[in-house]
Amino acid sequence: MTEKELYGVLSEIFIDVFDLDDVELNPDTTATNINEWDSLSNIQLLLAVEKRFNFRFSSFEVSGNRNVGEFVKMILSKLN
């Protein structure tokens, strides 16, 4: 999967999990940019991503993602 494709898939997941009409994900997007993104919905987000790609995140992977960009990089390396 390419980075661009992944952003597309993640946007769909974000829209679904946070019940948004639309979302614009950039590498520097963080939880502060999206109202509905809190620690509770973050759990749902990670679950939804795990379900979508049929993998489980490890402790390494869920720690230290400071923004969407790092999150995307982590998922890409997991997929490829």
Added chain:
Amino acid sequence: MASPDVQPRSLESLPWLPIAPEDFRQQCRALSQNKHNSIDRARNLAKYSLDNLQLVKLARSLRALKQVDLTKQVKDQASLPQYRLGLTSNGTLDHLKPVLEISALRHGVQLDVISGDFGQSAQEAMDPESAINMAIPDGVLIALDYRGLPFLESFSSENITLKSSVIDYITTIVDGFTRHGIKTIFVQSIVPPPVLMLGSLDRQHNGSLRFQIALFNEHLTRLCRDKGWIMFDTESIASFVGLERWHDPVSWHMAKLPFSPSYSPLYGEYFARLLAAVNGLSRKCLVLDLDNTLWGGVIGDDGIENIILGQGSPLGEAYIAIQKMALTLKQRGIILAVCSKNDEKIARQPFREHREMLLKESDIAVFIANWQPKSTNLELIAKKLNIGLDALVFLDDNPVERNQVRQTLSQVAVPELPNDPALFPFMLLNSGWFETIQLTQEDRTRAEQYQNEAQRMIVKESSPDIESYLRFLEMKAWLIPFDAQGRVRITQLINKTNQFNFTNRRYNEAQILAFEKASNFITLQIGLEDRFGDNGIISVVIAEQQDQILFIRNWVMSCRVFSRQVEHAVINEVVTLAGKHNITTIVGEFIPTSRNGVIKNLFADLGFLKSEMDEVLWELKVESFRSLNHMIQL
């Protein structure tokens, strides 16, 4: 028949619940757009197997509905019992709120969850101003896991017993909540982590965590039995799933989730059954299809020599196991009925002639075999047994039949089944529709009770008029105050009865005991027997005296003894007792629900007058009361 190669679904996906439709999300959204019948439609959506995200969405739509229209809220609230639940834990459980709410809706309860604001459950319990105590919930779920209790894992000494501090800790929490007026306490059993420090020796060594947890669960079981706390047996659920899958260290370290969030829907579903049971909504009757459900093959086509049952074949043994399960359910008080598309005589043949049949005709309270749609027959079964459609569970191997019933009779529970009958018992028992919080003598003899009732019906139908039927019954009743002997059955009746239930006030055993002892309460338990058998305790009255007025807090009666004028005998006795206590006025309350319409005019029929001050109140002056006629010997 469905395609034979479909893999059975895993426990995680609640395989006894049908899969959600493709347009589930749209249907959720549509709830708030069209408010007509919205709670019912939400409830129907809740009946599917839903994952975390779907549960969140449905919960969100439901919440939006309630906020929008307050007047409709009142009308809808009349149809489902409401329950407020406090939730406290050492971990994070906020993500379970929507799961619990929707799971409860699936089982007929409108649940409102109040999360504790303190991380420490003890603090939450003891502080009168904690979020849970301030909300005065109906019940509280103490959802501690093994990390939240002061277990002492130690390998230094041989002689360690379970630290009393662990039992004290849980007792402190329970007592705290109880002191603040919370009636029902749910406590989780502890799920041990899937690790052994010493290996097999852990089981023997007092200081191992495994040992400590096992001992604690044992203590907890005893406490629940003695003190009336209700155990939520998460240990069993986790063992069904597998401890390794249940525990999720990554999620714990990330967000203090006590178990893998993949099992949140399962957790919510299992808890919802307890909630249903506490609210008197446990289902009562298992309706069985015959062909390919109780035996392999079609009796009408294959004939009795060719149906597959027992005889050492894997398939045959699987059907024996299904029959055995049905028999065991009957022994614990579930009524069995048959609903089959067959000629009746042919349908009865295996019961009468097949050597391997475990079930006998006498095990079946209502036997219906014809060519009508199954939904029509299910309605007939409910009518004959005088129970609601929402007391039925329907077992049928055929997905077409299952769907027909689900579409036409949404109140009937229809567990989804895999193709393989070897898995039917697992699927039916885990669908949990019969979960109960009490087992009484009445439960054990229920099947016999229903046989007796069937006999009464036959006589009734052949009686020239109602009076001669009632006289023929030779009814005898006893009416006495509450006592220790009747306590369990009284509590059960108060919690299970829905039709003849004036105020829908439910009480637990501790409260029933309190009424028994209270000098300002007049209590009655009424038992009835007739020539066909003893019905046991069939009615309960709880009334509170304030000066010269007697307030009937609740009066319930089993639907099995409707139309026998028992209510006349009861009210005569209440008035007599009132006279002895210097009471001049008896006040009754009728709070309408969706199920007690049958008694809406009863107070009027008994001679009460509607109060001018309050719509729900009815008054009876003791002085002017004339004894009502009945055919019951006291």
